[in-house]
Amino acid sequence: MATPSSPALRTLRDVLFEPILRIPQAKRRRVLVTFLVIAAALFPIIDGNDGDIDAAANACSFAVLALGLNIVVGFAGLLDLGYAAFFAIGAYSYGILASYQVHPVWSDFWLPFQWLGLVARIAGDGGAADLVHFTFSFWLMLPLSALIAAFFGILFGAPTLRLKGDYLAIVTLGFGEIVPIVARNTPYLTNGSMGLNGVAPPVLFGYRFGVESMPYYYVGLAMIVLLIFISYRLKDSRIGRAWMAIREDEIAAGAMGVNRVKLKLLAFAIGAGFAGSTGVLYVAKLQTATPEMFMFPVSVMILVMIVLGGMGSVAGVVLGALILALLQSWFLQDLTQWVHALGRLIDVQWLQQIELIQSIELIFGIILVFMMLFRRQGLIPATGTTAPLSLEQQTALPSRGEIQAALSGLGAGADLPPGTPLLETRKLTKRFGGITAVKELDLVVMPHQIVALIGPNGSGKSTFFNVVTGLDEPNGGKILFMGEDITGRPSHAIVERGIARTFQNLRIFPNMTVLENVLVGMHARTRTNAIGAVLRSPATRREEAATREWAMEVLTIFGNRLLPRVNHYAHSLSYANRRRVEIARAVASRPKLLLLDEPTAGMNPAETLELAAQLRSLADMGLSILLIEHKLNVVNDLADKVIVLDHGEKIAEGTAEEVHQNDEVIRAYLGRKAAARV
Amino acid sequence: MDFQDILLQQIINGLSLGAMYSLLALGFTMVYGIIELINFAHFNVFMVGSFFGLWVLEATGLIGQRSTLEGLPLIGVLLLAFVCTMLLSGLLGIVIERAALRSVRQLRGTAPMILTIGISYILYNVILLTVGADTHNFANPIPVVKWQIGGAVLQLREVLLWSVSLVLMAGLHFFVRHTRIGKAMQATAQDQEAARMMGVEVDRVVILAFFIGSALAGAAGLIFGLYYNFTSYVIGYSAGLRAFTAAVLGGIGNIAGAMIGGLIIGLIESLGGQFIAVRWTDVIIFSILILVLVLRPTGLMGLSVPQKS
Numbered sequence: 001m002a003t004p005s006s007p008a009l010r011t012l013r014d015v016l017f018e019p020i021l022r023i024p025q026a027k028r029r030r031v032l033v034t035f036l037v038i039a040a041a042l043f044p045i046i047d048g049n050d051g052d053i054d055a056a057a058n059a060c061s062f063a064v065l066a067l068g069l070n071i072v073v074g075f076a077g078l079l080d081l082g083y084a085a086f087f088a089i090g091a092y093s094y095g096i097l098a099s100y101q102v103h104p105v106w107s108d109f110w111l112p113f114q115w116l117g118l119v120a121r122i123a124g125d126g127g128a129a130d131l132v133h134f135t136f137s138f139w140l141m142l143p144l145s146a147l148i149a150a151f152f153g154i155l156f157g158a159p160t161l162r163l164k165g166d167y168l169a170i171v172t173l174g175f176g177e178i179v180p181i182v183a184r185n186t187p188y189l190t191n192g193s194m195g196l197n198g199v200a201p202p203v204l205f206g207y208r209f210g211v212e213s214m215p216y217y218y219v220g221l222a223m224i225v226l227l228i229f230i231s232y233r234l235k236d237s238r239i240g241r242a243w244m245a246i247r248e249d250e251i252a253a254g255a256m257g258v259n260r261v262k263l264k265l266l267a268f269a270i271g272a273g274f275a276g277s278t279g280v281l282y283v284a285k286l287q288t289a290t291p292e293m294f295m296f297p298v299s300v301m302i303l304v305m306i307v308l309g310g311m312g313s314v315a316g317v318v319l320g321a322l323i324l325a326l327l328q329s330w331f332l333q334d335l336t337q338w339v340h341a342l343g344r345l346i347d348v349q350w351l352q353q354i355e356l357i358q359s360i361e362l363i364f365g366i367i368l369v370f371m372m373l374f375r376r377q378g379l380i381p382a383t384g385t386t387a388p389l390s391l392e393q394q395t396a397l398p399s400r401g402e403i404q405a406a407l408s409g410l411g412a413g414a415d416l417p418p419g420t421p422l423l424e425t426r427k428l429t430k431r432f433g434g435i436t437a438v439k440e441l442d443l444v445v446m447p448h449q450i451v452a453l454i455g456p457n458g459s460g461k462s463t464f465f466n467v468v469t470g471l472d473e474p475n476g477g478k479i480l481f482m483g484e485d486i487t488g489r490p491s492h493a494i495v496e497r498g499i500a501r502t503f504q505n506l507r508i509f510p511n512m513t514v515l516e517n518v519l520v521g522m523h524a525r526t527r528t529n530a531i532g533a534v535l536r537s538p539a540t541r542r543e544e545a546a547t548r549e550w551a552m553e554v555l556t557i558f559g560n561r562l563l564p565r566v567n568h569y570a571h572s573l574s575y576a577n578r579r580r581v582e583i584a585r586a587v588a589s590r591p592k593l594l595l596l597d598e599p600t601a602g603m604n605p606a607e608t609l610e611l612a613a614q615l616r617s618l619a620d621m622g623l624s625i626l627l628i629e630h631k632l633n634v635v636n637d638l639a640d641k642v643i644v645l646d647h648g649e650k651i652a653e654g655t656a657e658e659v660h661q662n663d664e665v666i667r668a669y670l671g672r673k674a675a676a677r678v
Numbered sequence: 679m680d681f682q683d684i685l686l687q688q689i690i691n692g693l694s695l696g697a698m699y700s701l702l703a704l705g706f707t708m709v710y711g712i713i714e715l716i717n718f719a720h721f722n723v724f725m726v727g728s729f730f731g732l733w734v735l736e737a738t739g740l741i742g743q744r745s746t747l748e749g750l751p752l753i754g755v756l757l758l759a760f761v762c763t764m765l766l767s768g769l770l771g772i773v774i775e776r777a778a779l780r781s782v783r784q785l786r787g788t789a790p791m792i793l794t795i796g797i798s799y800i801l802y803n804v805i806l807l808t809v810g811a812d813t814h815n816f817a818n819p820i821p822v823v824k825w826q827i828g829g830a831v832l833q834l835r836e837v838l839l840w841s842v843s844l845v846l847m848a849g850l851h852f853f854v855r856h857t858r859i860g861k862a863m864q865a866t867a868q869d870q871e872a873a874r875m876m877g878v879e880v881d882r883v884v885i886l887a888f889f890i891g892s893a894l895a896g897a898a899g900l901i902f903g904l905y906y907n908f909t910s911y912v913i914g915y916s917a918g919l920r921a922f923t924a925a926v927l928g929g930i931g932n933i934a935g936a937m938i939g940g941l942i943i944g945l946i947e948s949l950g951g952q953f954i955a956v957r958w959t960d961v962i963i964f965s966i967l968i969l970v971l972v973l974r975p976t977g978l979m980g981l982s983v984p985q986k987s
Contacts, residue, residue: 073788077787077788078788079788079791079792081795156968159968159971159972160968160971163971163975165788166714166715166716166791167926167971167975169716169788169791170716170919170922170926170967171967171968171971173919174919174923174963174964174967174968175964177915177916177919177960177964178960178961178964181957181958181960181961182961184957185957185958247787296915300795300799303792303795307792311788358807359803359807361799361802361803361806362799362800362803362804362807364796364799365796365797365798365799365800365802365803366796366800367796368792368793368795368796368799369778369793369796369797369800372778372782372789372790372792372793372796373778373781373782373793376789
């Protein structure tokens with residue numbers, strides 16, 4: 001192999017690729033996409049072989065399915081093993097509403113529907129009553145089936161999405177099994193295992209799609225293009241980032257203001273909707289639907305497509321779907337012929353009889369195992385590479401001081417009637433089994449205060465944070481924030497009120513960039529919904545631009561520690577920088593109160609001083625801070641008030657000076673004997 | 679037969695099914711309890727286990743329904759069949775853990791589950807491609823001995839299968855509660871990190887959980903064959919789903935819960951099949967899964983679901 005250092009070859013490579021590489025990347029990409037679209041559009045005309053076009057049309061259907069499942073599995077990280085069920089629901093919806101299967105007796109009730117062209121009146125045989133014939137249009141059913149499938153997605157997703165993600169896998173597996181069973185057991189609707197017959201083909205401007213595959217190919221292609229567009233728009237939006245955050249760390253996502261249940265349901269419903277639409281296309285093309293078309297192997301095949309292409313990678317998923325679909329319809333048959341020929345040549349009987357197409361499911365299994373063990377990111381990984389840092393950028397310039405420019409509008413809206421505490425807890429109690437981690441704790445944080453919470457390990461400090469931020473339900477007592485009772489509210493609602501936090505054992509989103517991490521922090525302060533994200537209206541653009549601007553502003557808190565690394569994955573950062581990202585992410589949510597759980601852990605003395613100064617600046621801008629800290633010099637420096645916990649109870653409260661003199665504090669920290677000696 | 683007899687008969691049938699589901703559910707619950715993974719490979723370890731059982735019986739010269747045994751030879755053959763089947767299935771579990779699952783154990787997200795689906799699919803298709811799609815008649819050395827209880831019939835076969843299940847579950851209970859390694863297993867399930875620091879070899883515990891779980895799945899597979907008199911490559915899917923429902927019903931991660939959940943699911947299957955319709959059984963069981971998850975996600979035994987941190 002040629003090494004890059006070999007001069008002759010490098011020249012050759014430069015000569016070959018330089019003209020291409022000189023074109024800007026965006027433009028190169030545009031050329032490639034244009035080329036692919038034209039090639040796909042011209043393919044049936046150039047190829048002309050009916051079998052090939054039919055295979056390509058089916059491949060398009062599966063690519064659409066894979067794109068839909070990618071939103072659920074790839075973006076939101078929810079394993080859906082019954083995806084074919086939604087495909088079936090869409091297919092049967094169209095099949096029933098565009099065939100003679102269900103034909104109630106005609107009555108005037110149907111008149112308005114007849115006027116709309118949704119049903120037709122057919123004469124009953126031999127003087128029997130007239131019957132209703134459903135004639136829903138294919139083009140109407142494409143979106144309608146999506147809605148029906150999405151409805152079922154929500155119906156079955158809602159109970160399980162509250163729980164941990166694992167349960168969704170098993171529930172969808174069960175759902176995928178029962179939908180074909182229901183179809184088989186309700187012959188009135190579906191004609192049972194014999195299958196629906198005579199499903200009407202689509203009609204477009206008077207042109208009736210027949211049995212030819214070409215028009216279906218173009219409809220499928222159009223759906224792929226639409227879905228790719230929607231996928232990219234969603235991925236790079238507030239919604240897509242929230243999904244990624246859920247995938248990376250559900251608890252942290254909630255603590256950053258992401259409404260987990262709602263967003264998981266959204267992903268699940270969108271995925272189901274795409275499957276529903278595809279079902280319409282699929283059944284219109286085949287003009288029949290049987291329960292066997294939607295069994296578990298179909299769900300697995302779609303999963304294999306996205307695993308092979310790359311979970312979360314839009315281009316990868318399309319590639320994976322095409323590879324597998326074409327593998328089945330073209331390549332395996334050719335390969336079987338070759339193996340047979342080889343068998344005849346070397347006169348081996350079993351080689352002549354092998355049918356590779358039968359082993360397609362075995363191949364699926366092998367692909368799943370191989371990809372999960374050796375290439376989890378798939379053929380085309382979901383995100384690109386990051387630019388390396390220059391030498392200057394790598395060198396930190398410790399700004400031994402305050403934040404230079406004030407963050408715009410931080411701490412605004414925290415104006416309370418004088419004397420009202422920002423945060424107040426009354427007799428707050430949290431028990432774990434027999435252990436009382438927090439015991440009837442009364443605590444007050446006034447606006448613009450820095451309060452430090454100290455105490456030996458296991459004294460209930462972090463539990464207190466968890467209860468205040470809604471991660472743990474309290475067993476008793478009240479939490480008031482700006483006078484409002486927030487006890488037992490979900491964590492995303494608490495972020496919206498204005499409390500943001502960091503975690504003792506770091507909960508950043510490792511596979512998201514620094515910038516994306518901070519942008520997730522803005523979730524509670526932004527409004528873009530899924531439709532807005534896809535349409536990218538001027539309002540959405542403005543919000544996105546403002547969000548990015550604010551994120552960069554927040555990152556300036558830490559001087560050049562994070563700014564050069566905004567496009568780096570959070571997992572590639574040093575420990576101290578990851579702590580800074582977590583703080584920046586919390587500050588980005590424009591909190592009124594910041595809860596910091598051991599912010600300086602893992603930092604050297606210089607870095608600790610630096611961070612302390614930065615926290616002081618944040619407080620000067622109007623932010624109130626409640627921090628858990630073990631480094632007493634930081635506490636002495638920063639805290640207006642120190643509260644000491646031991647065994648879940650407050651044992652002292654006051655200025656740092658006062659607390660240091662307190663006998664009980666000394667006893668808690670040093671033990672009885674040492675306290676006596678002091 | 680009047681109503682009471684039908685009810686009694688279906689309870690007898692349900693207990694036999696339930697014993698099988700309990701054994702299968704134990705494998706799900708043990709692996710989930712220790713490494714928080716839904717092991718979809720377990721579905722088809724059960725299926726392969728039933729073939730191991732068939733082959734072991736055939737190797738002893740028992741083929742088809744005709745060749746029955748009595749007395750000590752019967753007990754000897756059954757003992758041999760169960761021991762060999764469980765050993766082979768257990769080894770399969772160990773191979774799966776060592777060759778594939780160990781390297782993804784530390785990963786979060788969907789990757790480990792997807793891996794187990796892949797393994798499950800490979801097992802399924804290897805059996806399909808090697809032994810074929812036909813159903814295979816199961817060798818059955820247990821003679822037909824019947825007792826009338828009112829209008830209901832209790833067979834020797836059922837009594838023997840219940841006894842085997844009971845012995846296995848009691849053995850597991852004793853093992854987990856009273857042996858050193860069993861306690862290590864409990865400790866690992868509670869807190870892997872802490873167990874490791876206390877000197878527990880977590881790798882060994884995990885592999886043991888896979889061995890025991892898969893061996894019990896193999897026993898369940900053999901019971902399936904002896905009970906229904908056939909086996910086939912397709913049996914893993916619906917039995918696995920039922921057993922998983924049983925594990926959730928009993929509280930996933932809870933060993934006693936899995937046993938009780940299995941019995942309940944078995945009873946629901948037989949009674950539901952009798953009083954509603956067999957073709958709706960899967961729908962009923964799935965509805966139970968959904969209802970349990972909605973109303974009581976911690977299961978009947980009420981252990982709290984461990985949260986992945």
